[in-house]
Amino acid sequence: MSTPQRRPLPATRPSDYEAIVVGAGPGGSATAALLADAGHRVLVLDKAGFPRHKACSEYVNPEGARLLRDLEVEEEALALGAHRMAAMLIHTPGGGRFLADFAEAEVGRAALGLSRHKLDHLLLRRATAAGAEVMERAHVRDVLVERGSVVGVAATIDGARAELRAPLVVGADGHHSVVSRALGLDAAPPWPRKTGLVAHYRGVTGLDAWGEMHVGRHGYAGLAPLEDGLTNVAFVADAAVVSGRDGPLERFFEGGLARLPAVATKLAGAERVGGIRGVGPMARRARRTAGDGFLLVGDAASFLDPFTGEGIYEALRAAHLAAPVASAALRAGDVSAATLTPYRAARRRAFFAKRQVCWLVQGFVHAPALLDYAAARLDRRPALGRTLAGVLGDFRPAQQALSPVFLARLLRP
Numbered sequence: 001m002s003t004p005q006r007r008p009l010p011a012t013r014p015s016d017y018e019a020i021v022v023g024a025g026p027g028g029s030a031t032a033a034l035l036a037d038a039g040h041r042v043l044v045l046d047k048a049g050f051p052r053h054k055a056c057s058e059y060v061n062p063e064g065a066r067l068l069r070d071l072e073v074e075e076e077a078l079a080l081g082a083h084r085m086a087a088m089l090i091h092t093p094g095g096g097r098f099l100a101d102f103a104e105a106e107v108g109r110a111a112l113g114l115s116r117h118k119l120d121h122l123l124l125r126r127a128t129a130a131g132a133e134v135m136e137r138a139h140v141r142d143v144l145v146e147r148g149s150v151v152g153v154a155a156t157i158d159g160a161r162a163e164l165r166a167p168l169v170v171g172a173d174g175h176h177s178v179v180s181r182a183l184g185l186d187a188a189p190p191w192p193r194k195t196g197l198v199a200h201y202r203g204v205t206g207l208d209a210w211g212e213m214h215v216g217r218h219g220y221a222g223l224a225p226l227e228d229g230l231t232n233v234a235f236v237a238d239a240a241v242v243s244g245r246d247g248p249l250e251r252f253f254e255g256g257l258a259r260l261p262a263v264a265t266k267l268a269g270a271e272r273v274g275g276i277r278g279v280g281p282m283a284r285r286a287r288r289t290a291g292d293g294f295l296l297v298g299d300a301a302s303f304l305d306p307f308t309g310e311g312i313y314e315a316l317r318a319a320h321l322a323a324p325v326a327s328a329a330l331r332a333g334d335v336s337a338a339t340l341t342p343y344r345a346a347r348r349r350a351f352f353a354k355r356q357v358c359w360l361v362q363g364f365v366h367a368p369a370l371l372d373y374a375a376a377r378l379d380r381r382p383a384l385g386r387t388l389a390g391v392l393g394d395f396r397p398a399q400q401a402l403s404p405v406f407l408a409r410l411l412r413p
């Protein structure tokens with residue numbers, strides 16, 4: 001696959017592109033690749049130059065890994081050093097443990113750890129190889145709306161304002177989505193309001209083929225082994241506590257990790273490589289994910305919290321849900337909200353139940369005694385543990401973890 005190149009500024013004739021994808025994270029690149037695979041003329045705009053880093057724990061859940069296979073990039077991800085994780089070990093505040101064993105829940109299942117520096121560049125190369133045009137360092141500032149329909153975007157490219165037009169705009173511009181904001185769709189849930197901080201470390205010991213989550217009373221940490229002996233280390237705490245901290249962010253981050261004894265032991269001989277990246281508050285959603293002339297995918301559509309590890313999966317899955325709807329609408333020459341509505345319905349079917357599971361898990365993470373209690377029961381009741389591992393890995397229907405039978409078995413003494 002060739003490296004994405006900076007392309008000359010395209011002409012702004014309406015017929016040049018059928019779709020403009022704003023953002024080249026997993027959601028945008030996968031949507032662009034699938035639309036280009038289907039024969040559409042696609043332009044991808046990203047304000048960054050690739051490869052670039054992204055604040056993320058860099059854990060692709062098992063179903064996300066399968067979607068990488070569907071996109072025919074899994075092999076290359078493994079060749080780039082993606083680290084297979086057959087399970088996720090969750091440490092609770094009272095010293096309990098629950099192993100979400102993906103391979104036990106379904107043979108061959110594993111999550112992948114790969115830096116976003118490598119993963120996102122790989123997916124962007126996939127989009128380019130499919131025929132999508134890519135413009136890096138193209139900062140979208142606004143959407144163009146005519147007669148109530150989105151018809152393009154206004155961007156800053158090489159310091160100059162440019163208007164780029166296409167029948168369909170896909171907002172895949174992540175957490176601070178300009179597309180969602182410009183359309184007045186942004187809605188931040190009042191809870192949880194948490195900030196996630198991440199960094200790469202070298203020399204972390206005691207990590208094997210699993211990722212780890214460590215929940216404390218002051219926040220939680222995640223450890224994910226990546227390529228080239230790197231480990232992603234994340235610390236998540238209340239956004240108000242992070243912004244009201246005394247002293248530098250570095251001290252806060254390292255202090256938070258030091259208060260989690262099992263993490264501190266693993267980091268004892270390790271050194272941080274590069275800076276600390278953060279996002280907060282992380283939870284967000286758009287009131288609508290499709291409308292006249294536009295679709296939203298990935299974080300631009302919604303994101304809750306990294307604890308349950310489905311952000312990249314949801315971005316990739318949303319691309320798979322959006323592309324056929326967008327393709328049919330483009331072929332029909334009708335990109336109205338009514339024609340794009342099946343995408344909203346497909347999202348509801350794909351994500352709604354899992355989101356309820358995520359809210360439940362958030363409740364447990366915020367109630368240490370309850371989390372200790374649940375972990376002890378999951379440990380003793382392997383069938384429940386397998387169900388939850390499959391649901392968290394997005395390869396079993398989330399409804400299984402919401403059924404009264406499951407919840408009763410989980411909560412009975």
Ligand SMILES: Cc1cc2nc3c(=O)[nH]c(=O)nc-3n(C[C@H](O)[C@H](O)[C@H](O)COP(=O)(O)OP(=O)(O)OC[C@H]3O[C@@H](n4cnc5c(N)ncnc54)[C@H](O)[C@@H]3O)c2cc1C
Pocket residue numbers: 022023024025026027028045046047048054055056057058059060061138139140141172173174175176177178195196197198234278279282297298299300303306309310311312313315
């Ligand atoms: C601290 C933290 C830890 C996380 N850990 C995990 C994890 O371990 N596993 C997991 O699955 N998910 C995790 N997530 C969530 C995951 O990072 C996101 O869900 C995922 O990146 C969403 O992909 P996306 O393509 O929608 O957006 P992004 O990956 O955010 O990509 C958006 C792209 O849009 C570009 N862009 C933004 N604005 C503009 C603009 N105005 N003009 C042009 N381009 C623009 C950006 O440069 C970027 O390249 C984590 C999130 C946080 C904050």
